[in-house]
Amino acid sequence: MPEIKSRTTILDKNGIRRALTRIAHEILEKNKGLADVVLVGIQSGGVHLARELSVCIESIENEQVPTGSVDITLYRDDFKTHAPYRSVGKSDIPFSLEGKRVVLVDDVLYTGRTIRAAMDALIDYGRPARVQLAVLVDRGHRELPIRADFVGRNVPTSRMESVEVNFDEQDKAVEVILEKQGDKKDEVQA
């Protein structure tokens, strides 16, 4: 584990709340209401955020939005290198996705590989009319042609940095942290 050089708070509790409220409004605006809209969070951070988003949306529209979760472990393209270190989580989509406008929710958008895997998983549940992507943080460095429709905060990062979303005991997001780690070159110099 490289030494952590600095920690910066990108979003605090209030920042996250404002970002989620704005995303909730944007989802409603883009889809002209809630007709056929469902939220699907990606395990594990995205699941908590999807639940928070659904609460936001309900308080705006006075209407519940169906919310599910998807685990992408079995759909990863790096099974050969990462599978042994991940336990398989649970997917729970208790409604049909056929013809729905699905909003995928994740905490951090990075290479886009998680989203690719999640889309493969979604399509195994039915044929959605549309799939949109909502993320709390977009940190760049995409490796696939994937773009978020709703972004809480764009954060330019280097690959040596890491972005963490922290949750409290009630699984509510409380802060987004950018950690700068000493890269190998630095270590050699030190």
Place this chain on the structure above:
Amino acid sequence: MKLFWKNREIKKMKFRHKHILALRDLSKEDMELLLETAESMREINSRDIKKVPTLRGRTIINLFYESSTRTRTSFEIAGKRLSADTINISPSTSSATKGETLADTALNLQAMKPDIVVMRHAVSGSHYFLSNKLNCSIINAGDGAHEHPSQGLLDMLTIKDRFGRLDGLKVAIVGDITHSRVARSNIQGLTRMGSHVYLAGPPTMMPPGVEKLGNVTVCSSMTEAISDADVVMMLRIQQERQGKTLMPTTREYCRYFGLNPENLKLARPDAMVMHPGPINRGVELSSCVADGDQSHVLKQVENGVAVRMAMLYHVCSEECAE
């Protein structure tokens, strides 16, 4: 406020076994990981599209030297739902009928580069022999009177579904313990998970020294074993493995060691009845009980697919880590 680092909390559990030959070889943590994965796999089996791409491009050979409906179908379905290519070989269609030895058959199969060989064989320990000869992973689908690890795991999953736990439960296993690989795997698994196992069966079918396997009590009668039991697991009378001398008649066996609605009342009112199948109706299990509310026989079969998916997944992921 205490903060949780959710992203780092993803469990870094690792399955460290290339083969699954017996539950005796697995730790409590290994079994917990397999059961947890199986619970997640179950969701796939309830979808419209029952397939995930995880083991795409891998080849699994089901090599069954003994007849099987449930286990072979279940392993085949498990492999297919994980997108692996599964091939079934049974003795009647293989070169075993021409006198080829097990080692030769296995080495020839290996030349076709399978990733996993799932084998059932009548000789106890044949899987250990093969695991030293082959490079690929081997999963035991039943070897003689030794172990049947996938059955043990699916039984544990079914019990865990019902009670939410395995520790502190009284599990009665009744029947031909000597010839039962199901009993051995369940004893190894359940005692390690904290259950107390009570065994009952005719003295001719009770292996000496079985109580040394762990938290196991050998009972002198079926009544003693099933009284207040949380789980009553009935074993099939394996007439193909027994000599003629182990019991006088099936009617007498049924009278002393068969489960019927009357003696089931001795167990706890919410006790679950299990049987690894195939059932000899009217011998070890009366039809009333087999089809009754307390029977979990079909639930066991259902869980079998999920458990075997978990086994294939973890054996493959271990191989990747090397």
